[in-house]
Amino acid sequence: MSEDSWAQAVDIQEAANTSQIESMLTVFNGGMFPPVSTCAGNIVPGNNDHGDGDEVDLAEQSLLNKMIRRSLVRNRNQVEVLQRDPTSPLYSVKTFEELRLKPELLKGVYNMGFNRPSRIQENALPMMLAQPPQNLIAQSQSGTGKTAAFSLAMLSHVNRANKWTQCLCILPTYELALQTGQVIEQMGKFCPDVKLAYAIRGNRLERGMKLQDHIVIGTPGTVLDWCTKYKFIDPKKITMFVLDEADVMIATQGHRDQSIRIHRQLPKGCQMLLFSATFEDSVWRLAEQVVPDPNIIRLKREEETLDTIKQFFVLCKEKEDKFTALCNLYGSLTIAQAMIFCHTRKMAAWLAAHLTKEGHQVGLLSGEMTVEQRANVIERFRDGREKVLVTTNVCSRGIDVEQVSLVVNFDLPVNMDGSADNETYLHRIGRTGRFGRRGFAVNMVESKHSMDIIKQIEMHFSILAKLALDDLKHFKV
Numbered sequence: 481m482s483e484d485s486w487a488q489a490v491d492i493q494e495a496a497n498t499s500q501i502e503s504m505l506t507v508f509n510g511g512m513f514p515p516v517s518t519c520a521g522n523i524v525p526g527n528n529d530h531g532d533g534d535e536v537d538l539a540e541q542s543l544l545n546k547m548i549r550r551s552l553v554r555n556r557n558q559v560e561v562l563q564r565d566p567t568s569p570l571y572s573v574k575t576f577e578e579l580r581l582k583p584e585l586l587k588g589v590y591n592m593g594f595n596r597p598s599r600i601q602e603n604a605l606p607m608m609l610a611q612p613p614q615n616l617i618a619q620s621q622s623g624t625g626k627t628a629a630f631s632l633a634m635l636s637h638v639n640r641a642n643k644w645t646q647c648l649c650i651l652p653t654y655e656l657a658l659q660t661g662q663v664i665e666q667m668g669k670f671c672p673d674v675k676l677a678y679a680i681r682g683n684r685l686e687r688g689m690k691l692q693d694h695i696v697i698g699t700p701g702t703v704l705d706w707c708t709k710y711k712f713i714d715p716k717k718i719t720m721f722v723l724d725e726a727d728v729m730i731a732t733q734g735h736r737d738q739s740i741r742i743h744r745q746l747p748k749g750c751q752m753l754l755f756s757a758t759f760e761d762s763v764w765r766l767a768e769q770v771v772p773d774p775n776i777i778r779l780k781r782e783e784e785t786l787d788t789i790k791q792f793f794v795l796c797k798e799k800e801d802k803f804t805a806l807c808n809l810y811g812s813l814t815i816a817q818a819m820i821f822c823h824t825r826k827m828a829a830w831l832a833a834h835l836t837k838e839g840h841q842v843g844l845l846s847g848e849m850t851v852e853q854r855a856n857v858i859e860r861f862r863d864g865r866e867k868v869l870v871t872t873n874v875c876s877r878g879i880d881v882e883q884v885s886l887v888v889n890f891d892l893p894v895n896m897d898g899s900a901d902n903e904t905y906l907h908r909i910g911r912t913g914r915f916g917r918r919g920f921a922v923n924m925v926e927s928k929h930s931m932d933i934i935k936q937i938e939m940h941f942s943i944l945a946k947l948a949l950d951d952l953k954h955f956k957v
């Protein structure tokens with residue numbers, strides 16, 4: 481891909497964003513939204529009627545508690561059932577054996593407790609392993625096994641006899657790089673001679689050394705330094721380049737610039753694999769321009785959300801009201817584990833401090849913390865030592881903690897221009913409902929603006945109202 485094609489693609493993307501924003505503003509100004517009613521802590525189904533008239537008042541928080549409890553009990557055989565349901569993203573026709581994985585990788589997969597591939601694994605693996613190598617842009621819902629899919633591709637791809645880096649995988653955050661590296665290590669447990677290195681902040685190598693690790697996983701800034709400044713990696717020898725959370729990697733300015741600079745050094749013909757749960761239309765077009773002749777796996781809009789995640793919103797008056805609502809929900813948060821998303825670091829710190837003052841034990845993870853602090857918080861959360869994690873968008877993507885049954889959007893996700901950030905919404909709620917598990921997402925709505933945001937999200941995915949009404953049918957107590 482030439483520098484020009486990146487630049488041209490970026491222009492098109494920015495133009496598309498502008499028209500999208502304009503159309504959103506038209507809707508916003510159209511006065512479609514009824515006034516926000518103020519019933520702090522009441523869980524209201526995400527119905528089209530947002531405040532007056534026939535809204536169903538579910539004031540008893542116990543209802544959500546009961547729903548979560550029941551769902552957790554029912555979680556047990558959910559995966560097996562879904563993997564036999566042709567409409568599920570976990571369904572596959574083939575077995576792992578039929579995907580022709582090397583025996584040591586098959587052993588690794590089964591050792592992780594995977595019985596059958598998911599749809600994305602079944603479809604993407606043959607494309608990623610084909611000869612001659614083929615590029616791929618792939619979209620699949622959150623928690624459906626994308627990480628496992630490209631990890632298997634990298635482990636299959638390396639030639640162990642060659643003692644240099646052959647696969648490069650970049651992702652947007654430190655936590656995600658660590659987590660994905662751990663998946664590769666687990667999956668490659670029976671391929672001990674395949675080596676992996678982490679190009680992440682704080683991992684310092686001796687100057688002048690040449691990496692012999694076959695796979696390098698990391699964040700774009702450090703990977704770039706390792707390729708250009710320190711020359712630990714010879715980028716000309718890379719034959720597989722993976723971008724996870726590819727939409728942010730190619731559309732967010734900082735990541736994009738670094739990804740371009742890394743990509744420019746790779747040899748022509750290096751296989752490119754792009755994965756994400758979301759690709760906004762303009763970003764998809766951008767991806768198609770930067771990846772030569774790609775295979776494509778793309779979801780329809782209505783397939784993007786998972787039926788297993790039930791979504792609600794709560795009407796509140798102001799920040800303090802949201803806090804009261806959250807405390808009322810607290811019993812539900814700690815049944816399994818919960819993640820609470822705030823818009824800013826300041827708000828996350830405020831919320832964590834107030835919850836702690838109320839006697840609740842919570843973890844706090846936000847971008848200004850040191851990498852050691854961040855690693856420590858996420859490890860404690862993974863181990864269940866903290867059942868509730870208060871965080872920002874830094875944890876919205878990719879983090880895989882299977883016990884998370886509830887996501888709370890204390891602040892709804894918004895773009896810089898104040899419009900709904902639909903992609904981040906999907907990633908945030910996707911921290912629950914991992915690989916067929918049931919999950920709940922509760923959105924705090926406290927102003928006309930946030931009601932507008934929830935309405936935009938609801939319209940975008942056409943999902944909130946339908947799921948909530950279904951819930952009422954099934955869970956009425």
Ligand SMILES: Nc1ncnc2c1ncn2[C@@H]1O[C@H](COP(=O)(O)OP(=O)(O)OP(=O)(O)O)[C@@H](O)[C@H]1O
Pocket residue numbers: 593594595596597598601620621622623624625626627628629756757877878879880882910914915
């Ligand atoms: N074939 C499988 N069988 C059983 N469990 C699986 C399988 N593939 C992946 N998993 C598990 O499902 C969970 C989600 O997988 P993974 O993290 O790969 O999803 P993802 O699509 O990358 O998610 P995200 O979009 O959030 O990044 C993980 O805990 C993983 O171990």
